[in-house]
Amino acid sequence: METPPPRWVRRLVIAPIVFVVALMLAVLSPLIHLVAAIIDLIVDRKHWRTTRFVGIGLAFCVVEVFGLFTLLTVWIGSGFGLFMKRPFWVRANTVLTGQYLEMITRAVRFYLGFSFSCTVDKIPDGPLLLFSRHAGPCDSFLIVRVVIRELGRVPHAIGAAKLQWDPFLDIVGERLGFHYLSQNPADAMAEIDKIKALATKVGHGETLVLFPEGGNYTPGRRIRSIDRMRERGHHDHAERAERLQHTLLPRVGGAIAAIEGSPDATVLFIAHAGLEGIHGFSDLWSSVPLRRKVVAHGWPCSIEGLSSELTERTRWLFDEWVVVDDWIDETLRLHTADLPTQAEQAPDDVIAGTAPGST
Numbered sequence: 001m002e003t004p005p006p007r008w009v010r011r012l013v014i015a016p017i018v019f020v021v022a023l024m025l026a027v028l029s030p031l032i033h034l035v036a037a038i039i040d041l042i043v044d045r046k047h048w049r050t051t052r053f054v055g056i057g058l059a060f061c062v063v064e065v066f067g068l069f070t071l072l073t074v075w076i077g078s079g080f081g082l083f084m085k086r087p088f089w090v091r092a093n094t095v096l097t098g099q100y101l102e103m104i105t106r107a108v109r110f111y112l113g114f115s116f117s118c119t120v121d122k123i124p125d126g127p128l129l130l131f132s133r134h135a136g137p138c139d140s141f142l143i144v145r146v147v148i149r150e151l152g153r154v155p156h157a158i159g160a161a162k163l164q165w166d167p168f169l170d171i172v173g174e175r176l177g178f179h180y181l182s183q184n185p186a187d188a189m190a191e192i193d194k195i196k197a198l199a200t201k202v203g204h205g206e207t208l209v210l211f212p213e214g215g216n217y218t219p220g221r222r223i224r225s226i227d228r229m230r231e232r233g234h235h236d237h238a239e240r241a242e243r244l245q246h247t248l249l250p251r252v253g254g255a256i257a258a259i260e261g262s263p264d265a266t267v268l269f270i271a272h273a274g275l276e277g278i279h280g281f282s283d284l285w286s287s288v289p290l291r292r293k294v295v296a297h298g299w300p301c302s303i304e305g306l307s308s309e310l311t312e313r314t315r316w317l318f319d320e321w322v323v324v325d326d327w328i329d330e331t332l333r334l335h336t337a338d339l340p341t342q343a344e345q346a347p348d349d350v351i352a353g354t355a356p357g358s359t
Contacts, residue, residue: 018064032058036055048289059108071096071168097155108137115292118295123268126204128266130208130267133211134211160182161180207268213248214248214250218279222244245325247325269323270298271328273332295335
């Protein structure tokens with residue numbers, strides 16, 4: 001499931017099947033919802049977990065039908081794709097993606113029972129490289145939604161290849177210049193070169209979204225990452241990683257490649273807190289309703305004058321990531337009534353996290 005099938009299979013086989021199945025489930029959603037509610041009345045009246053997760057699944061079906069239908073109308077309107085790269089149609093695809101993510105995140109927030117707010121310090125109008133923390137369910141959707149609906153920018157995202165199994169994300173990602181990569185690519189340098197090439201195309205009013213950690217944070221993944229650094233002789237990196245309590249040490253390749261591709265861009269760091277302790281479906285199942293306030297904050301950092309030396313850029317990225325980690329720690333301490341503390345996290349999570357951009 002990590003590697004999606006060829007493009008023609010995704011377009012001619014998977015997309016029609018997903019549309020038909022999603023449409024059928026959307027039509028039957030009232031009945032399915034009723035059955036789920038009856039189950040919860042009998043076995044889970046306190047948490048209503050079956051109803052919540054069935055509701056999320058049905059919401060995805062409804063939104064997928066909406067998304068695929070509107071993608072088709074945009075394709076027809078753009079001359080059957082002939083003028084898809086023109087500004088008007090790029091904007092149309094951006095607005096459509098923003099609406100898709102808005103509906104998804106509203107459904108997830110409603111059924112899981114959490115609120116979300118994000119503040120961003122003033123940023124310039126030029127090209128933007130967004131480096132975000134990656135942890136918790138649907139956080140990548142929340143971040144890209146912020147880029148489109150709150151910052152008013154065209155997103156270009158680096159995401160997990162398995163997201164291409166979803167027809168909407170596959171098609172709109174192609175139209176907006178997303179790049180989907182495997183968690184452990186066979187040719188890592190080729191993937192880094194693609195990220196650099198994508199960054200060179202980020203222009204005024206556009207944003208490249210990247211999750212430098214390479215996957216969702218979990219305590220188990222943090223420990224394994226530190227152990228691998230020591231095994232490879234990167235003891236200084238291991239020491240830095242140990243000082244990070246809420247994040248993983250960034251993978252240097254993709255972030256540095258983005259900076260090299262767009263040296264005049266501004267880097268926007270985004271941190272969020274509130275989804276701590278949720279590292280897999282079992283955590284989510286046992287935690288709902290979440291009753292949490294998820295808060296995020298972004299601050300710009302100019303890279304003008306940053307040394308071209310790899311070691312200096314790596315040190316700069318690691319130093320900035322300490323700021324991200326410190327912000328999370330401070331936020332958790334200030335909002336102990338609303339957000340879970342580090343002590344509430346699973347002490348030994350051995351389940352591998354998901355790939356970058358996954359939900």
